[in-house]
Amino acid sequence: MPDFPQLLEIVKNISPDVTSDEKSSPKAVIIPAGSLTKVCTELHQNPATYFDMLSCLTGIDNGLQANTMEVVYNLYSIPFNVSLAVKVILPRENPVIDSVTSIWRTADWHEREAFDMFGIQFKGHRDLRRILLPADWQGYPLRKDYTHQEYYRNIKVEY
Amino acid sequence: MPTDHIQYQYKPGNLVESEPNKFNPENLRSEEMIVNLGPQHPSTHGVLRLEVLIDGEIIRDVVPHLGYLHRCFEKHAENLPYNQVIPFVDRMDYVAAMNSEHVYAMGVERMLGIAGQIPKRVEYVRVLMAELNRIASHFIALGTYGMDMGAFTPFFWIMRDREHILRLLEWASGARLLYNYIWIGGLFYDLPVGFEQKCSEFISYIKPKLKELEDLLLKNDIFIRRTANVGVLPLNLAINYGVTGPMLRASGLRFDLRKVDGYSVYPELEFNVPIGEGLKGTMGDCWDRAWVRMLEIHESVKIVEQCLDKLQGEHKRTKEFNPQEFVPKKIRPQAQDFYIRGETPKGELGFFFRADGKSDIPFRCKGRSCSFSNLSVLPEISKGILVADLIAIIGSIDMVMGEVDR
Numbered sequence: 001m002p003d004f005p006q007l008l009e010i011v012k013n014i015s016p017d018v019t020s021d022e023k024s025s026p027k028a029v030i031i032p033a034g035s036l037t038k039v040c041t042e043l044h045q046n047p048a049t050y051f052d053m054l055s056c057l058t059g060i061d062n063g064l065q066a067n068t069m070e071v072v073y074n075l076y077s078i079p080f081n082v083s084l085a086v087k088v089i090l091p092r093e094n095p096v097i098d099s100v101t102s103i104w105r106t107a108d109w110h111e112r113e114a115f116d117m118f119g120i121q122f123k124g125h126r127d128l129r130r131i132l133l134p135a136d137w138q139g140y141p142l143r144k145d146y147t148h149q150e151y152y153r154n155i156k157v158e159y
Numbered sequence: 160m161p162t163d164h165i166q167y168q169y170k171p172g173n174l175v176e177s178e179p180n181k182f183n184p185e186n187l188r189s190e191e192m193i194v195n196l197g198p199q200h201p202s203t204h205g206v207l208r209l210e211v212l213i214d215g216e217i218i219r220d221v222v223p224h225l226g227y228l229h230r231c232f233e234k235h236a237e238n239l240p241y242n243q244v245i246p247f248v249d250r251m252d253y254v255a256a257m258n259s260e261h262v263y264a265m266g267v268e269r270m271l272g273i274a275g276q277i278p279k280r281v282e283y284v285r286v287l288m289a290e291l292n293r294i295a296s297h298f299i300a301l302g303t304y305g306m307d308m309g310a311f312t313p314f315f316w317i318m319r320d321r322e323h324i325l326r327l328l329e330w331a332s333g334a335r336l337l338y339n340y341i342w343i344g345g346l347f348y349d350l351p352v353g354f355e356q357k358c359s360e361f362i363s364y365i366k367p368k369l370k371e372l373e374d375l376l377l378k379n380d381i382f383i384r385r386t387a388n389v390g391v392l393p394l395n396l397a398i399n400y401g402v403t404g405p406m407l408r409a410s411g412l413r414f415d416l417r418k419v420d421g422y423s424v425y426p427e428l429e430f431n432v433p434i435g436e437g438l439k440g441t442m443g444d445c446w447d448r449a450w451v452r453m454l455e456i457h458e459s460v461k462i463v464e465q466c467l468d469k470l471q472g473e474h475k476r477t478k479e480f481n482p483q484e485f486v487p488k489k490i491r492p493q494a495q496d497f498y499i500r501g502e503t504p505k506g507e508l509g510f511f512f513r514a515d516g517k518s519d520i521p522f523r524c525k526g527r528s529c530s531f532s533n534l535s536v537l538p539e540i541s542k543g544i545l546v547a548d549l550i551a552i553i554g555s556i557d558m559v560m561g562e563v564d565r
Contacts, residue, residue, distance in 0.1 A: 021496070023494075023495050023496075024495050024496035024497065025269075025495065025496070025497050025498065026498060028496065052398050052399070053398055053401060054401055055401065055498070055500065055507065055509055055527060056498060056509050056511055056525065056527040058511045058523070058525040060513060060522075060523050072496065072511065074498050074509070074511065074527075078398065078412070078414060081419060083498070085496065085498065104399060104401070105396075105399050105400050105535075105539075106399065106400045106401030106532050106535060108535060109531065109532070109535045117233070127181075129181075130226075131225055131226065132225055132226040132229045132564055132565075133226060133229065134177035134178060134226070135177060135178055135179055136177055141231070141234055142233060142234060142237070153177070
């Protein structure tokens with residue numbers, strides 16, 4: 001059963017500039033956006049880690065002051081009963097990140113939701129459309145600086 | 160005639176513009192056709208719209224369109240204190256609200272570091288409520304599934320029995336479906352006097368009824384023919400799609416978070432984790448999914464009995480017991496990221512919190528709903544089947560649209 005230092009070492013071999021966040025639960029590794037698919041493929045394929053389930057994919061807007069966005073991947077390995085979070089920090093102006101749908105198919109809808117709510121672009125996603133909101137909705141509601149449109153199809157949005 | 164009425168301007172193409180079809184009719188082959196299933200149709204179990212590309216009776220592709228029941232759970236959660244989010248959590252999976260509350264309350268308690276203080280009686284009451292609600296939720300799943308498959312009588316029988324559970328829960332919490340009973344750090348109120356006896360009566364009432372239901376619905380030849388060997392979900396595909404709960408177990412993996420994580424008092428209780436074995440067809444088919452739910456009801460009944468024993472014996476009601484004793488006055492977790500998960504009737508319900516340590520309001524609260532992930536596998540397993548079998552698969556997923564759209 002791999003513990004956190006071992007997992008960190010495995011990630012370090014793939015992406016040298018990794019930092020760890022041991023305060024969060026499950027413990028997290030913070031990696032640069034460029035190495036996401038390489039790290040995830042390794043974590044998924046390596047027989048010593050075998051993270052076969054992507055439990056949750058969360059987009060976070062850190063606000064105007066921090067000027068960053070984040071995507072958090074909560075991974076879980078069923079055979080080893082180990083959880084790990086992988087975090088990627090993105091610039092707020094142009095949040096683009098590689099899609100992990102080729103590794104975990106469940107990421108398909110989760111990434112669409114993150115795109116829907118935050119406007120994060122997932123490169124390599126086959127079908128990046130809005131999922132929960134109508135296709136012609138304006139803006140990304142969970143961004144911290146979001147203000148809703150006044151009218152949607154002549155229906156007043158404010159209630 | 161009211162003078163302040165609003166006249167909305169509906170245009171004929173409104174639906175097409177707001178949620179456009181993925182397939183363009185002009186690009187189809189001559190024998191192909193797009194059929195729009197839902198959003199208002201009983202067999203879609205809520206407001207799910209499916210765009211189905213068919214060739215005769217054979218399905219080529221299915222595109223689910225979601226969002227008709229989107230109520231901005233995450234946006235609301237970012238604007239409310241932790242304890243006031245609970246009513247919104249109820250409204251996610253509205254047929255199993257106790258289970259969702261339990262997971263949410265547990266998550267915030269662990270973030271605050273008070274999870275160890277919760278009295279045993281509170282934990283047993285929580286598990287008792289959650290398991291009663293799990294039975295009610297599986298009843299809905301089986302009853303409506305039978306109705307989809309053309310069996311109308313089991314639905315009425317099940318609704319009659321479910322009513323007893325709802326009355327028990329109403330007696331305890333004051334509400335039939337959306338309880339707000341499990342609070343962070345405690346309970347809204349202790350069990351009403353006499354609850355344990357009524358609940359035992361219900362358990363002895365329900366046991367023969369379960370056998371009856373099994374013979375009437377699950378062992379029924381017509382039902383078996385409609386569901387066996389239909390919508391087979393292989394295990395590797397299920398895991399890759401993040402499918403959890405009875406659906407994953409029907410595909411043959413003995414994986415239940417109540418056992419794996421062992422949260423609350425579940426390690427002290429005895430119960431089995433049933434899996435699908437392909438008794439009537441292939442492992443992981445629609446019948447297996449219904450069968451696993453049936454077996455889980457039996458397990459939940461066992462848990463309820465054990466909880467009642469404990470609540471009348473070791474942890475019985477005393478005058479001094481105050482279920483709100485450890486409810487924190489101020490809920491302000493330290494700055495951290497936290498992911499909590501728990502087993503609800505539909506699968507793994509998770510909440511991802513980010514607390515900034517400076518406010519009583521979560522900076523970010525994401526609900527990872529099991530129905531959302533379970534439904535995402537639908538297009539994959541419904542290619543090349545008949546339209547009638549698609550209805551069988553939708554019913555066997557047992558999704559609640561309130562949880563899919565949040």
